[in-house]
Amino acid sequence: VKQRRDQLIVVTKELADVEELADFAHFEIEEPREQLTKSRRDAAKAMLARCHRLALLEPLGNHLVAVEWKAGKEGKAGHKQR
Numbered sequence: 001v002k003q004r005r006d007q008l009i010v011v012t013k014e015l016a017d018v019e020e021l022a023d024f025a026h027f028e029i030e031e032p033r034e035q036l037t038k039s040r041r042d043a044a045k046a047m048l049a050r051c052h053r054l055a056l057l058e059p060l061g062n063h064l065v066a067v068e069w070k071a072g073k074e075g076k077a078g079h080k081q082r
Contacts, residue, residue: 015055019066022051026064 002009012018025048029041036044051057055066 015066016071018051018055019057022055022057022064022066025051027062030062044049049070 002011012023025044028036028044029037029048032040051064051066053070055070056068057064058067061066
């Protein structure tokens with residue numbers, strides 16, 4: 001994890017990491033731990049959208065499961081995604 005001004009940059013080759021971020025963002029929107037501000041809600045929606053661009057996510061009960069990498073995507077570290 002790196003920080004660039006007010007943004008956190010996450011670089012990973014693990015599908016499970018994307019799944020964890022997507023699940024966190026989903027719960028932050030649907031069942032927030034505390035009252036959501038507009039900026040927190042927007043940040044969670046943006047994180048979830050980014051996860052959907054990178055991986056095929058499917059619901060499993062109340063959770064999101066990353067099934068596979070989206071075709072044609074390549075990670076920053078040069079890792080070809082499935």
